[in-house]
Amino acid sequence: MITYPATDSKPTRQAFGDEITELGKNNQDIVVVDMDISKSCKTDKFAKELPDQHLNVGIAEQGGAGVAAGMATAGKIPFLSTYAVFGSMRMAEQVRQETCYPFLNVKIACSHGGLTPANDGGSHQAIEDMGIYSSMPNMTVIMPADYHSTRKLVKEASEIYGPVYLRFTREKVPMIYDENEEFTIGKANKIQSGNDVAIIANGDTVSIALEATKQLTDQGISVQLLDMHTIKPIDREAVQECMDIGNIVTVEDHNIINGLGSAVSNVVAEEGNARVRKIGVQDQFGESAPYEKLLELNGITVDNIVRKAKELV
Known part of the structure; x- marks a missing residue:
C-alpha cells in the first residue's frame, strides 16, 4: 500500500x-x-x-x-x-x-x-x-x-x-510504502497503472517520480509508474508491459550510462519497440552542493519528468 x-x-x-x-x-x-x-x-x-x-x-x-x-x-x-x-x-x-x-x-x-x-x-x-x-x-x-x-x-x-x-x-x-507492502527481488513494484506513458524509477527518485505522476494524472495523462528496485536481474515482463504503452521515461540517481535507463533500453532493443527517455546523472561528476541542487543540475526533478513525459505523449 x-x-x-x-x-x-x-x-x-x-x-x-x-x-x-x-x-x-x-x-x-x-x-x-x-x-x-x-x-x-x-x-x-x-x-x-x-x-x-x-x-x-x-x-x-x-x-x-x-x-x-x-x-x-x-x-x-x-x-x-x-x-x-x-x-x-x-x-x-x-x-x-x-x-x-x-x-x-x-x-x-x-x-x-x-x-x-x-x-x-x-x-x-x-x-x-x-x-x-x-x-x-x-x-x-x-x-x-x-x-x-x-x-x-x-x-x-x-x-x-x-x-x-x-x-x-x-x-x-x-516514506512512501507502509510496513505491510511486500517486495520480491527481481520483480518491479507497480505503484500505478496507466496507458499513455510509463515512468520507471528506483531508489530515491521513486518519490520524485510519484509526485510527477500525480501532476500528470491531474492533467489528464494516464501514467503507469514502476518502482524498479532491482536493476539486475531486471523485470523483463514489467518492461515489456511498458513497451505496450510505447512511451517510457526512466528516472535514476545514477549515471544515465549503464544504469537503470540502460537496463530498460536493452530490454526494449531486444524485445520490441518503444520510445525511451532517460533522466539521471548526465555523465558528469557531482560537486559540493545541497542534494536537491545536485538533482536539479542533472534534471532529476518533477518538472523535467513531467516535461519529458508530455513530449512523448
Missing part, C-alpha cells in the same frame, strides 16, 4: 541498520564486516548488540572483501558495509575474483549512493556503482526506494544465495 503524500522521511541506510540487527539476532550466521565507518553506515547498533557477529577491518576495503569471501566459504552470510563509492570501486577486483567468480554468498551493503552524499562532493558521490556491479556475472543489484522497502529487500537478500549489491541513501527520503 502506498502512503501518499509522504508524512515522514528517513535515510534508507537507517533501515539497513535496523533490519540487519534484527536479522542478526535471529540468525547467528549473519555477520557484518565494517570498514571503520559503522556510525555513518548505521551498523553501530549491530556492533553493540551483536559483537561476536561483527568485525571492523579498518579502512581496508580490499582486505574486507577477502575476509567476507572467506567467511562465506565457512557458511556465514557476510554483509560488507561501507560507502558506495568505495564498495563499488576500491574493492571491485576482489569482489569480482573472490565473490562473483566462485559464486559465494556475500552481500555488499553500501550507504551514500548516488548524489546523496551531497556536500561531501564528487569524490564521495557514487554515480557508477550499479553499472559496475551490473556488469559482473552472478551479481544481483538493488536500490530500494524508502525505509520500509529497504527493510524488506535487505531481508530478501539475506535469504537468497549469491552475491548481492544493495545501495542506500545518505539523505533522508520520503
